[in-house]
Amino acid sequence: MDDRELLYHSAHILLPQIGIEGVERIRAAHILVVGAGGLGTAAATYLARSGVGRLTLIDDDTVSASNLPRQILYGEDDIGTPKVIAAFRALGRCAPGEITIRGERLAGEALAQAVAGADLVCDASDNFLTRFALNAACVRHAIPLVSAAVIRFEGQLLAVHPAMPQAGCYRCLYNDEAYADEPRCADRGVFAPAAGVMGSLQALAALKMVAGVAEPLCEALLLFDGLAQTSHTIGRRRDPGCPVCGLAA
Numbered sequence: 001m002d003d004r005e006l007l008y009h010s011a012h013i014l015l016p017q018i019g020i021e022g023v024e025r026i027r028a029a030h031i032l033v034v035g036a037g038g039l040g041t042a043a044a045t046y047l048a049r050s051g052v053g054r055l056t057l058i059d060d061d062t063v064s065a066s067n068l069p070r071q072i073l074y075g076e077d078d079i080g081t082p083k084v085i086a087a088f089r090a091l092g093r094c095a096p097g098e099i100t101i102r103g104e105r106l107a108g109e110a111l112a113q114a115v116a117g118a119d120l121v122c123d124a125s126d127n128f129l130t131r132f133a134l135n136a137a138c139v140r141h142a143i144p145l146v147s148a149a150v151i152r153f154e155g156q157l158l159a160v161h162p163a164m165p166q167a168g169c170y171r172c173l174y175n176d177e178a179y180a181d182e183p184r185c186a187d188r189g190v191f192a193p194a195a196g197v198m199g200s201l202q203a204l205a206a207l208k209m210v211a212g213v214a215e216p217l218c219e220a221l222l223l224f225d226g227l228a229q230t231s232h233t234i235g236r237r238r239d240p241g242c243p244v245c246g247l248a249a
């Protein structure tokens with residue numbers, strides 16, 4: 001790093017858990033963020049500003065007025081624009097690293113290839129089908145996954161790490177395919193700052209993981225309640241019958 005870069009990253013370098021080595025790891029990392037909504041715009045902002053070397057953002061939606069309270073990379077001028085285009089413009093002003101965008105909904109082999117090319121995946125999507133597919137691809141290719149979700153005033157966050165198979169995967173928690181028919185979070189209402197909290201916590205976990213700092217959420221599930229202003233974590237164990245990571249998988 002040159003003097004300008006050392007100054008830019010000085011607040012992280014001062015942290016004994018991160019230091020120059022952690023910053024270099026962050027600068028060398030490729031993180032894939034799937035979903036550029038309330039979670040993804042908050043997470044991508046901190047990931048990009050923290051100097052992630054390459055950030056790939058995937059989303060197939062366009063900006064609408066109802067997005068603006070919580071999707072913090074967009075403004076009135078962006079309504080009707082693909083989210084990844086608007087996000088690219090906004091992040092380009094504040095990201096020292098490279099930003100790559102894909103304005104499509106990936107599935108099947110294309111999704112698996114995108115996952116396999118990343119060092120870590122942030123699931124900031126808004127539907128169970130994408131969540132299940134991302135989780136399965138991450139487990140298959142042994143790529144760490146940080147999965148965040150928000151609905152109403154509530155959020156949840158977990159990390160799935162290939163080095164900790166005993167903790168199971170996302171699918172271990174939602175082992176019924178009926179979840180795939182659940183309505184999207186935005187269809188039931190979402191309180192804007194709750195999305196920001198969860199997206200920020202997602203970036204926090206992802207950056208720690210690429211920097212080599214221990215992340216307890218690799219073995220636990222964090223539940224946030226914005227109405228009660230509480231959060232707590234519960235331990236996770238692999239479901240032996242999980243179709244993705246179970247003993248028969």
Ligand SMILES: [Zn+2]
Nearest residue numbers: 169172242245
């Ligand atoms: Zn599982």
